[in-house]
Amino acid sequence: MLDLQEISNLDFNYRKEILVLDDCIDTLGIIKNFLTGAHNLKVSYFLDEKDAISSCSFIKPDLAIIDMNLNRMDGIRFSLLLQQINSQSIPMIFISQDFDKKIEVENFYGHNSTFLCKPLDQELLKRTIVDKLLI
Numbered sequence: 001m002l003d004l005q006e007i008s009n010l011d012f013n014y015r016k017e018i019l020v021l022d023d024c025i026d027t028l029g030i031i032k033n034f035l036t037g038a039h040n041l042k043v044s045y046f047l048d049e050k051d052a053i054s055s056c057s058f059i060k061p062d063l064a065i066i067d068m069n070l071n072r073m074d075g076i077r078f079s080l081l082l083q084q085i086n087s088q089s090i091p092m093i094f095i096s097q098d099f100d101k102k103i104e105v106e107n108f109y110g111h112n113s114t115f116l117c118k119p120l121d122q123e124l125l126k127r128t129i130v131d132k133l134l135i
Contacts (some may be wrong), residue, residue: 016133018043018061021052021078022067022095030120031065035129047079056085063132068096070104075101076108091132095120 018041022028028045035043044059045054049070064082068075075094083090092113094105102115114128 002085005107006130016041016062017060018044018065018129019056019061019082020044020061021046021049021070021075022065023047023071024118027067027068027118027120029096030122031125034122034126049073052078052123053081053085056082060086060088061090061094063091063093063129065093065095067096069098075124076104091135093125093128093132 013118020028020031020033020043022031025047028047029129031042032045035041042051044055044061046055049072061082064079065076066078070078075096079090079092079094089112092109093116094101094113095116095118096102099117099120105113105115114132116125
């Protein structure tokens with residue numbers, strides 16, 4: 001089982017930055033509880049895609065965790081905007097209660113992204129985050 005100490009001990013060349021966008025405060029809380037305290041990570045949390053987009057001019061994430069069902073757009077559209085603003089490919093973890101969204105993510109991104117179904121399995125979330133950051 002991975003824990004926060006193991007993530008803190010990972011040898012990154014620089015402090016990795018993660019962008020988390022979900023309009024559900026409970027889901028943000030689960031992710032935040034796991035990531036808080038990892039000294040080698042800088043995490044930005046957003047409840048609203050408008051705020052996240054506004055921040056993208058100074059956030060250069062190494063990983064994005066994005067809810068598929070947002071208020072103003074879906075997660076794929078947000079991910080495209082994020083990558084366009086940052087001019088780079090960013091590993092993505094998409095999350096949703098709707099398992100059918102997995103097909104949409106796989107059809108669009110193939111194996112370059114990961115889909116996790118809510119409620120989030122914390123161990124699977126941890127392993128997925130570590131795998132994506134080590135790419």
